[in-house]
Amino acid sequence: MVGLVKHFGRTKVLNELNLSVAQGEVHGFLGPNGAGKTTTLRILLGLLRADAGTMRLLGGDPWLDAVDLHRRLAYVPGDVALWPTLTGGEVIDLLGRLRGGLEPQRRASLIERFELDPTKKGRAYSKGNRQKVALVAALASDVELLLLDEPTSGLDPLMEEEFRHYINEVRGDGRTVLLSSHILSEVEALCDRVSIIRDGEVVESGTMAQLRHLARTTVSADLTTVPEGLADLPGVHDVVVQGQRITASVEARGMAPLMAAMSAGGVTAVTSAPPTLEELFLRYYQKAQP
Amino acid sequence: MTGELTGTAALVRLALRRDRWLIPAWVGFFVAIATFSATATVDLYPDESSRIAAANTINSTAALVALYGPIYDPTSLGALAMIKMTAVYAALLSVLMVILVVRHTRAEEETGRLELVGAGVVGRAAPLAAALLVVGGASALMGLLAAAGLAGAGLPISGSLVFGAGWAATGLCFAAVAAVAAQATTGGRAANGLGFMVIALAYMARAIGDLAEAGPGWLSWLSPIGWNQQIRAFAGDRWSVLVLPLAATALLMPASFALRRRRDLGSGLLRDQPGPAVGRLSSPIGLAWRLQRPLLLAWTAGSALLAFVMGSIAHNVAGLLDSPGMAKIIQQLGGEQGLTDAFLAAELGLFSTIVAAYGISAVARLGTEESAGHAEAVLATASPRIPWAASHWLLALAGVAWLLLVAGVTTGLGHALAVGDSSQVLRITVAALARIPAAWVLVGLVVAVWGVWPHATAVGWGAYAAFIVVAEFGQLWGLPRWVMDFSPFTHSPVLPGPDAKLAGIVWLTMVAGALLAGGSAAFRHRDLAG
Numbered sequence A: 001m002v003g004l005v006k007h008f009g010r011t012k013v014l015n016e017l018n019l020s021v022a023q024g025e026v027h028g029f030l031g032p033n034g035a036g037k038t039t040t041l042r043i044l045l046g047l048l049r050a051d052a053g054t055m056r057l058l059g060g061d062p063w064l065d066a067v068d069l070h071r072r073l074a075y076v077p078g079d080v081a082l083w084p085t086l087t088g089g090e091v092i093d094l095l096g097r098l099r100g101g102l103e104p105q106r107r108a109s110l111i112e113r114f115e116l117d118p119t120k121k122g123r124a125y126s127k128g129n130r131q132k133v134a135l136v137a138a139l140a141s142d143v144e145l146l147l148l149d150e151p152t153s154g155l156d157p158l159m160e161e162e163f164r165h166y167i168n169e170v171r172g173d174g175r176t177v178l179l180s181s182h183i184l185s186e187v188e189a190l191c192d193r194v195s196i197i198r199d200g201e202v203v204e205s206g207t208m209a210q211l212r213h214l215a216r217t218t219v220s221a222d223l224t225t226v227p228e229g230l231a232d233l234p235g236v237h238d239v240v241v242q243g244q245r246i247t248a249s250v251e252a253r254g255m256a257p258l259m260a261a262m263s264a265g266g267v268t269a270v271t272s273a274p275p276t277l278e279e280l281f282l283r284y285y286q287k288a289q290p
Numbered sequence B: 001m002t003g004e005l006t007g008t009a010a011l012v013r014l015a016l017r018r019d020r021w022l023i024p025a026w027v028g029f030f031v032a033i034a035t036f037s038a039t040a041t042v043d044l045y046p047d048e049s050s051r052i053a054a055a056n057t058i059n060s061t062a063a064l065v066a067l068y069g070p071i072y073d074p075t076s077l078g079a080l081a082m083i084k085m086t087a088v089y090a091a092l093l094s095v096l097m098v099i100l101v102v103r104h105t106r107a108e109e110e111t112g113r114l115e116l117v118g119a120g121v122v123g124r125a126a127p128l129a130a131a132l133l134v135v136g137g138a139s140a141l142m143g144l145l146a147a148a149g150l151a152g153a154g155l156p157i158s159g160s161l162v163f164g165a166g167w168a169a170t171g172l173c174f175a176a177v178a179a180v181a182a183q184a185t186t187g188g189r190a191a192n193g194l195g196f197m198v199i200a201l202a203y204m205a206r207a208i209g210d211l212a213e214a215g216p217g218w219l220s221w222l223s224p225i226g227w228n229q230q231i232r233a234f235a236g237d238r239w240s241v242l243v244l245p246l247a248a249t250a251l252l253m254p255a256s257f258a259l260r261r262r263r264d265l266g267s268g269l270l271r272d273q274p275g276p277a278v279g280r281l282s283s284p285i286g287l288a289w290r291l292q293r294p295l296l297l298a299w300t301a302g303s304a305l306l307a308f309v310m311g312s313i314a315h316n317v318a319g320l321l322d323s324p325g326m327a328k329i330i331q332q333l334g335g336e337q338g339l340t341d342a343f344l345a346a347e348l349g350l351f352s353t354i355v356a357a358y359g360i361s362a363v364a365r366l367g368t369e370e371s372a373g374h375a376e377a378v379l380a381t382a383s384p385r386i387p388w389a390a391s392h393w394l395l396a397l398a399g400v401a402w403l404l405l406v407a408g409v410t411t412g413l414g415h416a417l418a419v420g421d422s423s424q425v426l427r428i429t430v431a432a433l434a435r436i437p438a439a440w441v442l443v444g445l446v447v448a449v450w451g452v453w454p455h456a457t458a459v460g461w462g463a464y465a466a467f468i469v470v471a472e473f474g475q476l477w478g479l480p481r482w483v484m485d486f487s488p489f490t491h492s493p494v495l496p497g498p499d500a501k502l503a504g505i506v507w508l509t510m511v512a513g514a515l516l517a518g519g520s521a522a523f524r525h526r527d528l529a530g
């Protein structure tokens, strides 16, 4: 999708959003609360209509070809609402059939793996179990694309592990997944590529390796003499000098100049903490605040 | 015990904040209707002889007695002016009180919002207590303002006061009924349904009781609405009868708190049973049927019972007419058969109005399915939008038709058994079926509004109330013809009877079809509401 714009009344929720997900990849979709992730997914489903921008989904137009596209995809909403009087099993079968059929074997194995009791009425499920019903309903059908909106919110760690196994199997089958999430470890473990959205714009998009590259390494070193102007080196941030010891957070491009400068000062010890995505994400998230 | 009610004050404020438009609008509506009726009647019947003539006509017309109850003092201006207020509007304001109580108790629990509140410093009984305080306050306010309005319109003060007290006590009594219903069921819809059913039964019991020659008179005394009539405002002012609704309230309210204490948050009195692990539903219409079925079954049972009773007392109405002045009117109406037909036609007209309420509540599910997120789940599958919407409105249309069929057949059966003439069944069934299109128009109206503004399906109820008011009071208030013509019910054929306007069937069906098509098309082009 290119240049996607969506207003709710006067507020602009999506602001020229560009997002591309390649076939066969597991794509992570991250961003602070209210950034527009759910809105984007609902536009992709043709539930909302974009005000401007162009989109292709599986070769079709999400608004005009919604029904045909929906045969080829499955969706897990962020807020799972089940009909209070229908059992979980009935919901799974209903949604599966409405999509054009589900695979009984896969349904059975998913129910077993997620330890779901399909005989309970919708209102009797706990939050995590409601989430499981929606997951089983989506994952049990043989579709090309899965759109998952915070699919593991409410799942316990064992079930989350189960979910990760399953997504890896899905990836093995060559299917595509777009997964919105706030759980960084999950994204890090599962996703081939990640897009970060903030205030309705994608601010960063790339493979995990590329993003890691953007993340900063924390370097601390003991020097015999501390050279002047370390803080002015390109790509070097947050320099703190305590006597002979300095610490700094360094982008990939700042690494070489910093090393050169430090060896000129005589290095006696150096440690570097590997870049964590966590820090990168937090940086993007925090910029949301004024 | 101290803990149980902690936080009630805060919840009362929350409820008042949520209902800051709803309660004043409804209280204002009822007070205005009562006041207008009083002033209009004062103008219309300035002298006693005209009042006596009017009161005698009403008392000797069984259809009117069944609908409104008798006038206990034909010389009384107030009793004539409040004829429609004492039973019909007391029932309608009770509907409002049920809705209000359920809205702040069971419906909140169902959505999980009460959980949010209940985790705060809030006693277990506080939400129920707050709801009853708010609704009790609304009842009292309504009664007080109505009394003031009537006295202001020139009716006797003591009659106005006892009338207002009667309204307030009736409202309170049904608020207590709703409080019990909200504990016994697990959903807001079911709680409302149970409350409405009690109101309908109360209304029906007094209708039969009031036709004392045709049925057992003591039935009126089993009904809170009957009690409100027996207070006889402006016709004896029997303050002591107020003890009955107040005593019922005093029994029901503690019962609701006792029930609340015995159950968990979110549960009803019955435990949920496990259901099938494998589902057979495979289409939007199957789903819609599954969701609408319980409501339709309850309505079917209720309509069949009510219609059968009405049908079996219809032939007695001619016997009620002992006043000599009526002989001429009977002749004009085509003898005793004509009179019975007029009664039956009036009953079927009432049924079509009641069944339209079913149509509105059934089709309003489109709005609740959408706001609950259920529509999102269905429409994210390969189910297109229009068939999903149509599955709900088609079932609402079919439900309306079915209920009127049931009402027609059972009224016909009741009447046929009573007079020993089996041809009546078909005749009355056809008459009932002719009323279907008017009720369809209301279903269409809700769909049209929802298609454009998904959160505004309540407009359907507003229009429904307006149509009823216009039909009831249009003539009294001297409204122009074209205003009254807005109501679909005025265009229904009046059957059985000699001068049915059959063209109405065609027009009403076309209007309903246009509204449905327009609403569905609009829905296809808008965002799904979350």
Ligand SMILES: Nc1ncnc2c1ncn2[C@@H]1O[C@H](COP(=O)(O)OP(=O)(O)OP(=O)(O)O)[C@@H](O)[C@H]1O
Pocket (backbone or CB within 6 Å): A008, A009, A013, A031, A032, A033, A034, A035, A036, A037, A038, A039, A040, A078, B529, B530
């Ligand atoms: N129907 C609506 N009407 C008005 N504003 C809306 C509507 N739906 C969403 N918004 C607004 O759009 C913005 C984006 O919402 P969205 O649900 O897409 O966020 P999100 O990224 O999914 O957040 P979260 O992480 O909390 O799920 C929010 O500011 C929200 O308030």
Ligand SMILES: [Mg+2]
Pocket (backbone or CB within 6 Å): A037, A038, A039, A078, A149
């Ligand atoms: Mg979201």
